[in-house]
Amino acid sequence: xxxxxxxxxxxxxxxxxxxxxxxxxxxxxxxxxxEGLWYVSEQDYDLIVLDIMLPKLNGFELLARLRDAGxxxxxxxxxxxxxxxDRVKGLRQGADDYLVKPFDxxxxxxxxxxxxxxxxxxxxxxxxxxxxVGDLMINFQSKQVSVAEQxxxxxxxxxxxxxxxxxxxAQVVSRAEIEKxxxxxxxxxxxxxxxxxxxxxxxxxxxxxSPSFIITRRGYGYQLREA
Numbered sequence: 739x740x741x742x743x744x745x746x747x748x749x750x751x752x753x754x755x756x757x758x759x760x761x762x763x764x765x766x767x768x769x770x771x772x773e774g775l776w777y778v779s780e781q782d783y784d785l786i787v788l789d790i791m792l793p794k795l796n797g798f799e800l801l802a803r804l805r806d807a808g809x810x811x812x813x814x815x816x817x818x819x820x821x822x823x824d825r826v827k828g829l830r831q832g833a834d835d836y837l838v839k840p841f842d843x844x845x846x847x848x849x850x851x852x853x854x855x856x857x858x859x860x861x862x863x864x865x866x867x868x869x870x871v872g873d874l875m876i877n878f879q880s881k882q883v884s885v886a887e888q889x890x891x892x893x894x895x896x897x898x899x900x901x902x903x904x905x906x907x908a909q910v911v912s913r914a915e916i917e918k919x920x921x922x923x924x925x926x927x928x929x930x931x932x933x934x935x936x937x938x939x940x941x942x943x944x945x946x947x948s949p950s951f952i953i954t955r956r957g958y959g960y961q962l963r964e965a
Contacts, residue, residue, distance in 0.1 A: 739854060739856035739898060740764040740781070743817065744800070745789045754787060757843050758850075762894025771795025778809060784857070785812040785850060788833075798831060805832040812853045814846075855879055867892065869904050871963060874943055874951050876904050885943055896939050903952065903962040912959035936960060 739938040741763050745751040751767050758765045766781065768774035777784070786804075789799035801813055815828045816835040821867045825836050835849055855878070868877045873886040881897055883890045892900065903911055913932045936952060953961045 740766070741850070742774065742777055742781075742783045742786045743767040744771065744777075744786065744792065744797070744812075746770060746792050747789075752847075753843075757847070761847055762898065769793075771797065771800040774800055775803060777943065778804060778811070783811045785814065785853060787814050787816065787846075787850070789816045789820060789949055790828070798827060801828065801831050801833060812857060814849060814853065816841075869907075871907075871951055872944065872948075876900065878904075883943065885945065890942055890944060892939075896942065898941070899939055899951045900962075903960060907962040907964070910955045910959045910961045915959065 739762075741758055742764060743751055743754045743758070744766070745754060746769055748769070751769065751894070755765045755767050765768065765784075766777055767776050772794040774786075774788070775795060775801075777783075786793045788797045788801065792800070795803075797815060804811070804813070813835075815825075815833045815835060817824050817828070818839045818901075830835055834853055837846055837849060867879045868875060870876075872888060875884045875887075877883075878901070881901075881904065883892055883897065883900065915930050936954075940950050940952055944952075949963070951963055953963050955961055
């Protein structure tokens with residue numbers, strides 16, 4: 739999952755970026771509204787943490803421009819004022835949630851997780867919060883993975899890779915798509931980081947003597963097998 743933090747306070751911005759990266763997210767950051775708008779024009783994000791009081795282009799203006807342009811990224815507003823009118827204005831302009839400063843980081847993280855679960859629930863159907871492929875079970879809500887009823891402790895990026903394949907299991911996911919969704923922009927075009935990640939994931943979830951859960955479509959990418 740890739741997030742964007744738009745916050746003008748350098749201390750707050752760096753703190754949020756570090757905390758969210760530690761939680762397993764890929765995070766970009768912007769110091770003002772115009773920079774935030776540029777980032778969204780160049781990169782797809784799953785969620786934007788957006789401060790209201792920003793230089794050059796405030797959070798309300800940025801949010802309005804995004805929604806007018808058809809951007810549907812989840813937006814969590816940060817406001818320094820516990821003012822009902824600000825919250826109502828943000829929600830009516832298309833924000834998905836808000837949080838009043840000062841806040842506890844754990845609450846911010848919980849709200850982000852809840853918003854992403856909600857969006858994921860819309861993708862996979864409200865009645866289906868988990869996916870089973872043979873002995874492999876993926877719980878999208880708890881982010882738990884088990885094989886033959888044994889829990890597998892996957893690192894955050896390996897889980898994100900598996901989740902990406904699971905949510906797109908009806909199609910082949912290209913190497914470029916995996917790099918874009920899962921990894922940062924520092925990957926060299928010829929890097930074998932995707933191959934290494936696929937290899938590590940297979941070692942964690944595949945069973946000896948059984949076909950891999952991940953199919954390699956040579957020249958195209960990777961796909962989670964159907965059963």
